[in-house]
Amino acid sequence: MAAPLTLLLIVAVTIRAVLFRSSWAELISERVEVVSPLNAWKRVVEGLALLDLGVSPYSGDVFHETPFMIYLFHFVVDYAEIVFMVTDGITAVALYLSIQTYNKNVFRKQKYALESDRYPADCLELLRSPKEMFYIPLKVAMFYLLNPFTILSCVAKSTCGLNNAIIALFILCTLKGSALLSGILLALATYQSIYPLTLFAPALLFFLQRLYIPVNLRRSSFWFFTLQYAFIYVGSLVVITGLSFFLLGSWDFIPSVYGFIFSVPDLTPNIGLFWYFFAEMFEHFRLFFICVFQINVFFYTIPLSIKLKEHPVFLIFMQIAIISIFKSYPTVGDVALYMAFLPAWSHLYRFLRNIFLVSCVLLACSALFPVLWHLWIYAGSANSNFYYAITLLFNFGQVKSLNLISHFT
Amino acid sequence: FRLSSLIGHISTCPSLIGQCCQRHPGSVDEFQEELVIRPLHSGDIYASFQFRTLWDTDFLQEGQKVSHYRLFPKSLGQVLSKFSVRELHISFTQGFWRTMQWGQPFIPSPPGAELWVWFHDTVSDVDGNWKELTNVLSGIFCASLNFIDLTNTVQPSASFKPLGLGNATDHRFLRYATLPREIVCTENLTPWKKLLPCGSKAGLAVLLKSEKLFHSSFHSQAVHIRPVCQDEQCTSKAWELRQTLNVVFDLYTAGQGKKEWSLFKMFSRTLTEACPLATSSKVYVDITDNPELFELSPATPLLSQAVVLGDRRTYSVFDLTRAETFGQLRSLNLLLRWKGDGGEMLRPLLHAERYVAGFGLQTGEIHTVIYNNHPYRAFPVLLMDSVPWYLQLYIHTLTVTSKSRDNKPSYIHYQPAKDRHRPHLLEMLIQLPPHSMTEVTVQFERALLKWTEYTPDPNHGFYVGSSVVSALVPSMVAMNTNFTQDQPLFSSFVPVKEESSYFVRVYTEPLLVNLPTPDFSMPYNVICLTCTVVAVGYGSFYNLLTRTFQVDEPSLPLAKRLANLIRRIRGVPLLT
Secondary structure (H helix, E strand, O other): OHHHHHHHHHHHHHHHHHHHHOOHHHHHOOOOOOOOOOOOHHHHHHHHHHHHHOOOHHHOOOOOOOHHHHHHHHHHHHHHHHHHHHHHHHHHHHHHHHHHHHHHHHHHHHHHHHHOOOOOHHHHHHOOOHHHHHOHHHHHHHHHHOOHHHHHHHHOOOOHHHHHHHHHHHHHHHHHOOHHHHHHHHHHHHHHOOHHHHHHHHHHHHHHHHOOOOOOOOOHHHHHHHHHHHHHHHHHHHHHHHHHHHHHOOOOHHHHHHHHHHHOOOOOOOOOOHHHHHHOOOHHHHHHHHHHHHHHHHOOHHHHHHHOOOOHHHHHHHHHHHHHHHOOOOOHHHHHHHHOOHHHHHHHHHHOOOHHHHHHHHHHHHHHHHHHHHHHHHHOOOOHHHHHHHHHHHHHHHHHHHHHHHOOO | OHHHHHHHHHOOOHHHHHHHOOOOOOOOEEEEEEEEEEEOOOOOEEEEEEEEEEEOOOOOOOOOOOOOOOOOOHHHHHHHHHOOEEEEEEEEEEOOOOHHHHOOOOOOOOOEEEEEEEEOOOOOOHHHHHHHHHHHHHHHOOOOHHHOOOOOEEOOOOOOOOOOOOOOOOHHHEEEEEEOOOOOOHHHHHHHHHOOOOOOOOHHHHHOOHHHHOOOOEEEEEEEEEEEEOOOOOOOEEEEEEEEEEEEEOOOOOOOOOOEEEHHHHHOOOEOOOOOOOOEEEEEEEOOOHHHHEEEEOOOOOEEEEEEOOEEEEEEEEEOOOHHHHOOOOOEOOEEEEOOOOOOOOOOOEEEEEEEEOOOOOEEEEEEEEEEOOOOOOEEEEEEEEEOOOEEEEEEEEEEEEOOEEOOOOEEEEEOOEOOOEOEEEEEEEEEOOOEEEEEEEEEEEOOOOHHHOOOOHHHOEEEOOOEEEEEEEOOOOOOOOOOOOOOHHHOOOOOOOOOEEEEEEEOOOEEEOOOOOOOOOHHHHHHHHHHHHHHHHHHHHHHHHOOOOOOOOOOOHHHHHHHHHHHHHOOOOOO
16 A cells, blocks of 8 residues: 555645745735644744844744744754645654554454354444455545645644644554553643643543453553553653753743633634634633633543543544634644544445535635635725634534534444 | 944933033022024924923932922922932824924924833832823823833833933833823923923913914924933032923914914914023024025024034024013014025935835734935944834844845844733844935734724724934034033033034834724624534534433324224234
C-alpha cells in the first residue's frame, strides 16, 4: 500500500505548493474561519518580532502560542511552508497506519466472534470482508489530505495543523499499544490546547481492553494500570510545563495561553458559538456562562465512556468531534480532523437517515461564510447577524451529523 | 549621541531658567501678562495670550504646608501639594493647527484634551494619584477628564521630559493621556479665567469673550505649572504658572472676508487698562512683514526684536502699564489693514501628517508622514504613538521609508497593549534626511468589542489620539541663549540651550477609525439561539446515552382485535 499512499502525498503536496505560490495564500491567511487568535501565523511572526525587540511576547495580548512554538519556530521560521506541508503529511501517514491497525483488530475480533457463532442470522450482511477493508486506510488519508478545509488550514499556515499532527500521532501510538509514547503525546496535545485532556479516558479504555483488564472499579488491576498511565501523562505534562518556564524565565505564558482559552477575552468572529454570545452577554452573567460553555466540552466524557466502553476508537472520534464543535476558538482545521475518520465506518452508511440533508447544510454553510463576511465587513450592506446565523447553522449541522454518526453504536 | 542631546536639552539648566525670572526684590508673587498678535499670510490672524504667575514658595520639601495664597490660585496650589505633583501640563483645544498655512505655534497642543504630569519620586502609588488627580482637574476645569483611566494613559520613556527644574529620567513618575474627543466650550473657559489674579475684569483678560473666541478656526487654552529657579545661583525656587490661550481667527467666518483686523473686530472689546496686580502687561504685534504686507495703527515707537522658532522677528510693543499707550480716548484698539497680497510664508521646517489606509472593518494601516523641509541639514525626530488596545498593532509590519529607501530607526521602545488594561506605546528615534518625506506605516487589526463597550454612537467611530513628533530643529538664525529680564514670555516658554537649534513639538491629526459592531438590539435573541443549538447537542447526546431498546410485538388492527375477543369467549385459537 505504499505506492498509492506516496502518490496521494505527492498530489497533496503539489496542491499545497501551488497555492502557497499564488496570490491566494495571503487572502486565505487572513480568513477568520481558517485562523483564530490562538493559531494565526501572523501572530506567531509578531511574537517572534517582539522577542527580537526585547519585549516578552506574552506582555501584550497578541501572542497566545505555547513556548514550545517559540522554540520550534525560532529556528524554522524561514522554512515555515515546508514545515506545515510535512506536518500534514505526518498526520495523514499517522492516520493511515492507525486505521490499518484498527481494521486488523476489528477483523480479528470479527473472525473470533464468527467462529464462536455469536452473530445472529440477519446480521451477516454487516460483516466486513478484507477486500472491503483494504482501501479504508487510504480513504482516511485521502479524506484528510484532500479535504478543502485541511488545504486551507495548511496554506494559511495555521498552527492547528501541528496540533492535529500531535493528536494523530497520539492515536497511532495508542492503537499500536505503546502506553508510554501515548501518554507523552497526549500530554503534549493537552499542553498545546487544554481540550485533548478529554482523550485520556478513551485511551485508557483502549489500553484496558487491549490488556484484557476488566473495567471494574473494585479490581486492583484496573487501578494499577490507571495509575501507571495517569502518572506517565501527568509527569510528562509537568516536565513540559517546567521546560516552558525555563525558556523565558517566567510563568507569563500560563495566563496568556490557558487563561485566554478559558476566559475568552478576544471576541474576534470565528465559526464557533462563543464570540457573538459573549459579545452580547450581560456583564453580570458573563462568568456564569463562560463556566457553562467550558463545562459543556468536558462533561460528555464520563457518560460517553460508560456507554461506549467497548468501542474506544469510536469514543476517541466522538471526543475529537465534541471538542471541535464546542471549543472556544474553533477553526476549519479542527473540523477536518474528525471528518477524516468517517470512512472507517463506511459500511454503516446506509443506516443513516438524513445524511443528504446534513451534508447539504454543511456545504452550503461553508460556501456562505465568506460571502456574508464580505457583506458585513467590506460591503457594509449586511450586519453581524448574518454571519452569526451561518455560524449557528454550521454548528447545528455539525451537531446533527454527530448525532447521526452516533447511531452507529 | 543625538538622542541624549535631544532629551537632555529639555531638562532645564537651572541658571538659564533662573535668569528669565529676575523679579523685583521684596515682592512675594509676581504676575505678568502678554498678548502677541501675528498676522498670517493667508489673511487670518493669530493671537496668543500668556499669563504668568510666579509663586514664591517651596513645598518640594516634605512636611511644609502652605496656607497663604496671594496671586497663585488656591485650587491649583492645593492640587499640587496633595498629589505631590512636580509638573503639570493640561491643554484644551478645539480645532487643528494647520502648520503648513499658519507656521509653528508658540505653544503646540493636540485637538481635544491633553494632560501630562510628572510626579515627585516620593510618591508610592502613582496610578492612584493619577486617577484622583484627573478627577479633581475634571472638576476644576469643568471637563470630562474622568474618562482618563488606565486604558488611555501611557508612560512615554523619551518624549515628555520635564520643562522645569530637575533632571528626571525615571519615566515611572510620568503619566500622559489625551482625550481627542473632548469638546471645548464656554464652560471650560470660565473656570480657566477665574484662575487669573485679575479674573476677567482688568488687563488683557477683558478681551476673552467666549462668543468671539469660539467663533474661530482654532482655540486652545492651557495651563502649565512647573518649578523654576528665581535667580542665577538657584538659591530659591518658585512655582511658575503659565496660562496660555491661542486663537486663530479666520478671514472669512470671523473677518467677513475683509483683510482688516482690529482688536474690536476680533474680541468685541478694546483694552482700557492693565491689570493692577501685573508687573508687566504688554501687547506685541509682529511687524516683520510690515511695510509690504499691512499697516498698523496706532503707530508706536517701541520696537523689540526676538528670535523665536528659528526666525528673527520684529515686534511693535504696546506697554499697557504706561498711560500714554491708551491715548486720548483711554482705550487701545489696534488696527491692522492689509495693503497687498501676502508673499510666501517661511515654510515650517518640520511638519507631520497622519492617516488611516485600507478598506473594510477587519484590518487597516496607520501612515504617519513627516516632512523635513530643511534644504541641507538632516536631524533626528522622536515619534511617539499611543494607539488604543482595540486596534491591535502588528509591530513586525512596521516600515520606515525615506526617499523610497528603508530608514531603520536607531531607538525603538514598544510596549504592546493589554486588552482592556493599557494602550500600545510606540516611540522611535528616526533620522530625517534633508529635504525629504519620511513615511512610517504599521498594520493593525480591528477588534470586536463587547456590546457595552461601545459609545452611544458606535458608527461615528473611535478616536485615536494624535502622534507627537518632538525634535531639535536646526535654526537658520542664531538663537538667543542669554536671558535678559525683559524677555517676552512667548520666547521663554521652552528654554534654549544651544544657539543652533530650537525645540519643536508637532502634533498630527487624530484618527477616526470604525470598528465592526454587533447588533445592539439582539442580546436576548442571541442568548436564546445559541443556547438552543447547545441544547440540541445536549439533547441528542442524552438520547443516545440513555436510550434502551426493547423488542416490541406488532400490534393488531382494531377489527382483528375484536374478532380475537369473540374467539376468546368461544374458546377458539386466536388470530395473529
